[in-house]
Amino acid sequence: MDDLGDHDIVVLCVLKGGYQFCVDLVDKIKALSRNSNRTLPMRVHFIRLKSYLNDQSTEDLHIVGAEDLSFLAGKNVLIVEAIVGTGKTMKALLKHVESFSPKLIKVAGLLVKRVPHNSTCLPDYVGFEIPDRFVVGYALDYNEYFRDLNHICVISESGKTKYKI
Numbered sequence: 001m002d003d004l005g006d007h008d009i010v011v012l013c014v015l016k017g018g019y020q021f022c023v024d025l026v027d028k029i030k031a032l033s034r035n036s037n038r039t040l041p042m043r044v045h046f047i048r049l050k051s052y053l054n055d056q057s058t059e060d061l062h063i064v065g066a067e068d069l070s071f072l073a074g075k076n077v078l079i080v081e082a083i084v085g086t087g088k089t090m091k092a093l094l095k096h097v098e099s100f101s102p103k104l105i106k107v108a109g110l111l112v113k114r115v116p117h118n119s120t121c122l123p124d125y126v127g128f129e130i131p132d133r134f135v136v137g138y139a140l141d142y143n144e145y146f147r148d149l150n151h152i153c154v155i156s157e158s159g160k161t162k163y164k165i
């Protein structure tokens, strides 16, 4: 609120994994606005990325249905991402978003993995730092499974094998 308050912002939710965190974060910001004399009018926009196969980050990041984001020009943008692993996804997304000349970009990440090489791209706001394990639940998936778990947990080796593609 201190960083972005008093300007309307565009919340850019990174799908699919970010939807649950985005809903909860937007609700929280709305509650804070209601209970203070500051308001933070928000637009919410969705962008879909895909980069993982099984538990491995792949080189080819897809922005699914990449569309014209030129309405971001001059805006304060809050990117909402569930998890940052290697940081490759965030780096590529930031490059893409920057090309539309927003005024300010901030990144909120619920989880950041402690991996040796992700120092290049850390979110401005981090919920939790977690070990470098593959986690599922709270909208995070393993090959599209387990998004519907209410909690976040580490997938077991037998689970990985069972749901491998």
Ligand code: IMP
Pocket: 014, 017, 051, 052, 057, 081, 082, 083, 084, 085, 086, 087, 088, 089, 090, 133, 134, 135, 136, 140, 141, 142
């Ligand atoms: P990065 O490019 O390695 O930082 O990976 C970021 C993206 O990969 C996130 O947007 C997630 O969709 C996905 N991802 C990374 N680690 C996990 C995980 O442990 N569980 C589920 N998805 C993950």
Ligand code: MG
Pocket: 017, 052, 140, 141, 142, 143, 144
């Ligand atoms: Mg995924």
